[in-house]
Amino acid sequence: MFDNFTFENPQFFWLFLLLPLAITWYILSRKKQQASLKISTIKGFKTSGSWITKIKPILFALRLIALSLIITALARPRTVDVSTKTKTTRGIDIVMSIDVSASMLAKDLKPNRLEALKEVAAEFIKGRPNDRIGLVVYAGESFTKTPITSDKSIVLNSLKDVKYDDVLENGTAIGMGLATSVNRLKDSKAKSKVIILLTDGSNNAGFIDPKIASELAVEYGIKTYTIGIGTNGMALTPVAILPDGSFQYGRGKVEIDEKLLKEIAKATKGKYFRATDNKKLEQIYQEIDKLEKTDIEEFKFYNYQEKFRSLVLLAGFLVFIEFLLRYTLFRSFI
Incomplete structure (x- = not known):
């Protein structure tokens, strides 16, 4: 309720410490303000209490309330209405190029390389609300x-649907995946164009050489971050398809063409990363997220409404009432 209520000069609230002193002074000096008559006995007088004398402290109460209002007014209460307008500069266009060959089902990442990637990539996408993102998948060919x-x-829905199937020719066509990604970005007007290319193998398929594809990326000013995914040494990898359609797994050597991925990243002014486990993969996407930031300008407009005037008027009104009562109703008693 009071989220937008502020005091410009809150130091004046220290004056409230004077109020207890004023109350103490009033109590101690109250008897001295009334005339007294000493007689031996009042048996011969008829006494009756007057309601006017009983409500006499109302004068001090009015003055005290008026003083409190003035102190609050000095603190300068006001409400503020804040409106925010954000202006996003031309953002970043990102294409995530994902290897979906059978080897991406290897279980060195949990539950497997492809599912681990999808989980991390989904968080990356959610964290970039001001950018445009596209997906390219490749195995022996790409689309x-x-x-x-x-x-x-x-x-995000498309990312959920990414899986290994027999639609694409088996193999790892890194050049094809990169070239398709370049094709998606070459006409982009974004201030920054980025490809995140992930693979767990070496280029062994497709009709476009990865170096030719990287030259195309350079020509169109597209930065490429390359990620090699897979543990060091041996990993539990699909080696055959059983009659029921499931995979038979066996120990296989992890072979990632890191030299090629580093060359692609260097040529396009990107960076190469190696993800050997789930945690490392997550850290890689967090680092890329920090490296590629969209500039956002935020403008805040403040509309202040001063509230001290009404307090001053009310305090003045109470002082007037106190003055009026003092010299009319309570005149003969003061």
Whole structure:
């Protein structure tokens, strides 16, 4: 209720410490303010209490309330209405290029590489409300899963649907995945264009050389962050498909062409990362999130409404009432 209520000069509230002193002084000096008559006995007088004398302290109460109102007015109470307007500069267009070959089902990340990636990538997408994001998936070939869009619900739903299947030719066409991503971004007018390319292998398929694709990225001013996903050494990897359609797993060597991924990142002024476990993968996306920030300007407009005037008027009115009562109703008693 009082969230938008402020006091410009709150130091004046220290004056309230004078009120207890004033009350003490009034109590101690009250008897001296009344005339007294000493007689031996009042048996011969008829006594009756007067209601006027009983309500006499109302004068002091009015003065005290008026003083409190003046102190509050000095503190300058006011309400503030804050309106905010945000202006986002041309944001960042990001394409996430994801390897969906069978090896992405390896279990060195939990529950597997692909599912671990989807979980981390979803948080990354949610944390970038002002950017446009698209998805490209590749194995032996590549295609656009989602064109760059500012509608994060579409991107997140598409990300949930990313999985290994036999629609794409098996293999790892890094050049194809990168080239398709470049194609999605080449006509973008964003201030920054970024590709996040993730793979767990080496280029062994497709008809576009990864170095040619990286040259295209350089030509269109597209920065590429490359991520090699997979543990060091051996990992539990799909090696065959059983008659029931499930995978048979076996120990396989993790072979990531880190040299190629580093060359792509260096040529495009990006950065190479290695994700050996779930925690490291999460940290990589957090670092990319920090490296690529959208500039947002926030303008705040303050509308102040001063409230001290009504307090001063009310205090003046109470002083007038006190003055009026003092010289009319209570005149003969003071």
